[in-house]
Amino acid sequence: MLNPVLLANDPNHGHYVPAMIYAGHVYVSGTLPSVRETDAVTAETPFKDQMQQLLRNCLDILAAAGSSEQKVISFTLYLISLDDWDVANDLLAAFFGSHRPARAVICVPQIRKGYAAQATLVAAV
Structure with missing residues (x-):
């Protein structure tokens, strides 16, 4: 059975959910470094700060799914510049x-x- 993962105070931004649980795995949608309730992180925010917020957002989604960073199986990071590698x-x-x-x-x-960055990931639940 498919189980959508929803976050409190997360407005619907499109026809998707933050993550979906299926067969003991959580599949996390493309995640941005945005701060859900505000515009505290923007495209002008330094890369390091964007990346730290992106990882916090991933943790929030993993926690809502009953998982953690230690259960991540696969992590894909999209960058607009390899200078940030x-x-x-x-x-x-x-x-x-x-x-x-x-x-x-x-x-x-x-x-x-x-x-400057976006991530998707798959983790065990």
Whole structure:
């Protein structure tokens, strides 16, 4: 059975849910570094701050699904500039600690609202 994951105080931004649970896994939708209740993080926010907020958003979704960063199986990060690779890599290493999920970093020409990063992931529940 499919079980959608919803977040409190998260306005509906489109025809999707933040994540879907199926067969013991949570599939997280494309996640941006936005702060749900405000515009505190924008495209002009420094990359490191965007990335830290993006990871906090991923944690919120994982927690709502009954999972954690230590159960992430696969993590895909989309960047608009590979110049941000080193900062992203350091933040991901700190985020995951000794846990090392499968990972891909893909450079794309554009991300919604002009953000510098977006992520999708799959984790065990």
